[in-house]
Amino acid sequence: MHRRVAAAAAAIVLASLPGCTMTSEVLPDGGSLDVDLDVGPRTEFIDAGPDGVRVVDGDDWTLPQRARPAPNSGYFSEEASLGDLVAVRSIDVSWRQIRPEQDGPIDRQSTGAAQGTSFDALEAQLAAPGDFWMRVFASGEDWAPEWVAEDCGVASYGPDYDGQLHLPIWDECVWGHLLDTYRALFVDLGLAEDPRLRFVYVPGAFTWAEYDYEMVTAAVESGDLDEQAYLAWYAHAWTDLVELFGDNAHKLVFTGEDYPWGPFGSAGDLLAAQAVDAGMGIRTGITEPSNFHLSEAPAYGSHVQPDGHMIVDESLPIHSGRFVVATENECFTDCGYDTSDPYYAVRQANLKALQLRMNWMYVVPGPSYMPEYAEHWDWVRLELGQTAATSPDAWAALRDAEDTFWAHGDQTGPFEDENAWPSRPWVRNLERWIVQVDEPGSIAHRTEVDTHVGELEEANGTAHEGLSTGIAAGDTGFLLDVDPRFAAASDGQQSVIKVTFLDNGTGSFTVDTDAGASSAVTRTGSGEWRTATIALPDGAIGTDATRLRISVVDGADDLAVRFVRLVPLG
Known part of the structure; x- marks a missing residue:
């Protein structure tokens, strides 16, 4: 596959630099641009609020001002x-x-x-x-x-x-x-x-x-x-x-x-x-x-x-x-x-x-x-x-996606035994210092609620965005392991977790930690993707606390989650 780059280099106008003299011995120095790049977020951070839960429509990319x-x-x-x-x-x-x-x-x-x-x-x-x-x-x-x-x-x-x-x-x-x-x-x-x-x-x-x-x-x-x-x-x-x-x-x-x-x-x-x-x-x-x-x-x-x-x-x-x-x-x-x-x-x-x-x-x-x-x-x-150790958040995009490059028998990738990757060419999640873990009672299931086929080009395959609980099979939540390095850097800080979920069905869910459970997030049946910012109990994340579980409350319908983001507040 080849990239077809259409960007063209623009001419740089020397006339815009009056008084600039150049010699053949010394490199010309155009000076610095008058811009401060060391700036924090340009959008106000969405916190959990006094009730411990705040829900907004769509994705939420906000970060604390310390970032x-x-x-x-x-x-x-x-x-x-x-x-x-x-x-x-x-x-x-x-x-x-x-x-x-x-x-x-x-x-x-x-x-x-x-x-x-x-x-x-x-x-x-x-x-x-x-x-x-x-x-x-x-x-x-x-x-x-x-x-x-x-x-x-x-x-x-x-x-x-x-x-x-x-x-x-x-x-x-x-x-x-x-x-x-x-x-x-x-x-x-x-x-x-x-x-x-x-x-x-x-x-x-x-x-x-x-x-x-x-x-x-x-x-x-x-x-x-x-x-x-x-x-x-x-x-x-x-x-x-x-x-x-x-x-x-x-x-x-x-x-x-x-x-x-x-x-x-x-x-x-x-x-x-x-x-x-x-x-x-x-x-x-x-x-x-x-x-x-x-x-x-x-x-x-x-x-x-x-x-x-x-x-x-x-x-x-x-x-x-x-x-x-x-x-x-x-x-x-x-x-x-x-x-x-x-x-x-x-x-x-x-x-x-x-x-x-x-x-x-x-x-x-x-x-x-x-x-x-x-x-x-x-x-x-x-x-x-x-x-x-420095990131303002850790996250995981929950999904199953097909990497068609590895769909052919002549491309086995890192495994000499082609059976060593049983789901090949399907890849689970995009993860950055949070890993979703399948264990009995917390096995995540592929879902069809947000499926994309051949996005941009056919070779991009099929992607199922979001994973689901499987209550009928006994799987009532999602287990998340936080990288110990990120957890250690967050030790002693209050944290929130942002969960992007499909707001369909009924019932609620909480986030369980070793320090206790969060307030519950109640679904409204809007049918839209929404993001809940949820306050975690003190001590939920730290040197000796690296596991979270998103759990549906008894009697709730299955829950589909697309994105999870853990944000220490500093």
Whole structure:
């Protein structure tokens, strides 16, 4: 599957910076944007109120005012959008633009183009204010300097899905020249250590500088590339870049996907993880189809368990807070996708990104529906990059969803025995420091009350949002285990739990804890999804208290729950 990114880099107007002088020896400094990013929630927090329960319609994304963004986190885009707290803009150049002559210096004055987009001169882009991220569009036949193909004696492959031809970046001669350009640009010019540079997408191939395997497959099919030669280059390519950037290697972001769609079968399964292991960050571009492909994602430390739940290994260096773990969520009714329910698509894509513990997210305010769903996007901003010890909440989205990538016999994922994941390809829940647990009397059941099929595209499969009790089978509640690290960080704090439930049927439910039960939530039969904010007893969550149970009261109908969020009040 390929991402069809429609975003275009906007021209940066140097004339807006009167009095700015530049020399060829010193990098221009456009200064900082006049915006405070260390701001809390923009929506008033919904508390439980004096009666211990408050119910509102729909989802509730509110957080206490103490919540603040995590370090090394945020939104980035082509242009800054200060009203949306998007403050990291792009600097885009083509290889041909900045290195037209083989032995020449970096050209800071010439304009360039790639992907049908025009780029201002590097000097002008650097002179604009604010932090930035970078792409060097390198592999395209029209992006690379003409002397590269001639000197290396290589031909191009393609066309790609945008009709472009690409040089073989895996050719050692081509790669050597590109490394020389990276050295001149980022090391000799000093960009790597410039504090305004937050990160750079690498290696600069292929369509939209996103490292998919379309061109690699074309070279294999033409007989010009084999597995041994490709993997020999791959084995040193990322350490080449990490060594080149040195202490700034954490700014490198590999743009390849886990389990690449390539010609090498299982030999390609862990190539994205290999790039991360070399010492760089990573980005995915396909969390919009949120059920597909990224359940088993070793580069992100996410693994499917035999019971269908996903766990994330947060001990990996990639989640240390030093590196960039990024995604791009702007293609919902754009880039070839479409949906009749954009709120649902946006919500699920963002929940998936947060389940993978992302700390940076590419957005385009319009196509990302940021104005329409401002409260939700503000919550996402404050969730990015948080850890179990720092997060303002912990949550679980209760659901059963089909990951069609694992529906085929030739893709067994982490299990050599295809029977070790009995529900394959069905994945249970999206969980972040709360895990729903099936035990006798508390087994959660799939429900048809909120089913979505082929959202955005057919490969996204079927998703059943919400799980239900099964009173007739003796299952009268939902067991929830809270991550001990989050519970310890919440020790001594009063907490509320927010439960998004389908308000149908009759009867009530409570939240049971080791410290006692909450006030009851009574259903009204409205038939709508509603969220109850419920005060928990003192001591319900802490170092020695990590389990909760949502329980229906005797005589109640079955209860469907879609989202649970635990919020310490501080």
